[in-house]
Amino acid sequence: MTNTTIETHNLDQYGSAALQWTRAQDLLARESASKDVPFFLNTVRPDGRPHSVGIGAVWFENALYFVSGPGTRKSRNLAENPACTVSVRLTGMDLVLEGDARRITDESTLDRIAARYREAGWPAEREGAAFTAPYTAPSGGPPPWYVYRISLCAAHAVATTEPGGATRWTFS
Template sequence: MSEPTSTKNLDRSGSAELPWSRARDLLATQTPKENLTFFVGTVRPDGRPHAAGVGAIWVDGVLYFKSGPGTRRARNLAANPACTVSVRLNGIDLTMEGEARRVTDPAILERVAAVYRDGGWPATVDGDALTAPYSAPSAGPPPWPLYRLVLERAIGVASAEPYGATRWDFTP
């Protein structure tokens, strides 16, 4: 994952711009070990928004999440890969924008499955997707396709010192 190509201080109370490293390092240390809920926002075919909680992880500078193939999220992403992913990390609320791309590379699938296992979810690779003895009830039966977020923009609002609000733009 690259560093931001531009940043903008969104804080109107005089706080300094937040460094991307603050959000990035929290993603790296808090996933998948912390009990975090990520929310993926997608767009329905009729243009209405859809959001759902998902177990996501940050691996080697990339955010990954899975989705049951029959879920509204997966159907929306198949028609329009634009999405948002939001999470409350320790001391910073983070919203990321970009496109979800399906991951089928066996080496990446295995690497992500290993990180999920390290975090306590017994994921394994099944063809070009992930499987496990259990998942969220709304995910449907395995295997579950894996997606990576191609990050285009992120917005962080600090809820702990040092306070601030910043937008980071990335070149995908």
């Protein structure tokens, strides 16, 4: 999110200050890639119906990345329409990220993301423009797995611990 303008909208109706985007980023950096933190990707099927599935995601270099087999419903949906949301419950914050998911094929970027996943305990390796590993999530499809990056356009958060609040951020 280099050179990004962030507009903050306080949604709290009880007088709490707007949440800081850095609070969400810090939580994402600390808690993503954990098997104990549930991320849910929401895409749109070609007929317009929603599709939601759990994913393993990692916040890295100020962006959210995830993997998916090319034949999975989520990958097929993203090939038709990259618009998506990702929902996650972090410590003290429920967060929804909105944006477009695009496949990453740059080998040096893939190498850095694979290293981040390995640090978190998943033994991902780059093979060409995708990842392989001895295992992945049951819904990931067979290897190789594509790597996607979400370009954020907005995010919403509700604090579940003090300091409380509800905030929407837009990114341009």
